Amino acid sequence: MKKKIILIDGSFYLYRAYYALPNLINNKGYPTGAIYGFINMFNKIIKMNINSYFLIIFDAKGISFRKKIFSKYKSTRINMPVNLIIQIKPLFKIIQAMGYNVISIKNIEADDIIGTLSLQAEKKNYFVFIFSIDKDIAQLVTQNIKIVNPINYSISGPKEIYKKYGVYPKFISDLLALSGDPIDNIPGVPGIGNRIGQNLINKLGDLKYIYKNINYIDNINFRGGNNIKKKLLKYKKLVFLYHKLTKIKTNILINIDNLNLKMKTQKKNLKYLFKLYKFNKWIKNFHC
CATH class of the missing domain: 3.40.50.1010 (5'-nuclease)
Structure with missing residues (x-):
């Protein structure tokens, strides 16, 4: 036991x-x-x-x-x-x-x-x-x-983590890097909140996969996909910095x-x- x-x-x-x-x-x-x-x-x-x-x-x-x-x-x-x-x-x-x-x-x-x-x-x-x-x-x-x-x-x-946060445990640090964490004063990407962050992760994967497949954003039913893509590209360097902060x-x-x-x-x-x-x-x- x-x-x-x-x-x-x-x-x-x-x-x-x-x-x-x-x-x-x-x-x-x-x-x-x-x-x-x-x-x-x-x-x-x-x-x-x-x-x-x-x-x-x-x-x-x-x-x-x-x-x-x-x-x-x-x-x-x-x-x-x-x-x-x-x-x-x-x-x-x-x-x-x-x-x-x-x-x-x-x-x-x-x-x-x-x-x-x-x-x-x-x-x-x-x-x-x-x-x-x-x-x-x-x-x-x-x-x-x-x-x-x-x-x-x-x-x-x-399962409970997925139900609460909308992503599985291994993606929590990616979600926090994208959407931010006010408690730790991590800004995230402006305009990308929890919902968009969840969708990006669940449809494309972790941060590396999101950026590797960034051109697919327009093809996966993202509302305002082009705008999201622009923001992700603009804040790419910062997002990966934030991920270093959110990753335990x-x-x-x-x-x-x-x-x-x-x-x-x-x-x-x-x-x-x-x-x-x-x-x-x-x-x-x-x-x-």
Whole structure:
């Protein structure tokens, strides 16, 4: 029977927890909402996935290769609040004391870590479940790699991705390069939204095939085909740049074999940390 490995987009849960409980503090005035909310949600995932392995992946400080090749990448995002920043290291300590891996690599985005670990785990015959709401992650989906929506816990395989985005997982990065991704501040081609992008991909293929067969656009029932062709030619260089931004890397320097997937709970340390941050509801679980 295949074993399950759960990859958690820690940065998503971190922000979700913080904004759900922004004013939670302990008796010393230290903000604890992000820590408390995160552990609450994580415990729920653990209970839903008994006998699974878990890896929690976070974005790290530093400049990713995407930012280096496109300075406007993610430039519309607001800076992380100070009250959230100071909760990150304590949260990492608690997760590790619980017996789970925290993975964060300077200058590498969490998506690329998740992408690399997903493929490595699939090759080792794991079922992989990625807890993330990031649509970039949809490109990783296969029969053995699935996405779990962190809000309603719905599971998406290739068919569900096609139904949601109008293209199969392997074309998600091409679609985002064409139609843009406002969340990451990737413009896409002006005038080519999701619908046109979907049609181009489903009738011609990925970006390379679209440009290789660009003269066929007039012959495949495209409304305003000539105008679309002109836009594609005008923005060709930029589209392939955007594709470098939307394509998740699956070959970064991390090896799942070097990660300890069976870490033990550090009970005394965990009890100490729960006492320190006044998480009294969890302390009663300890008898050490």
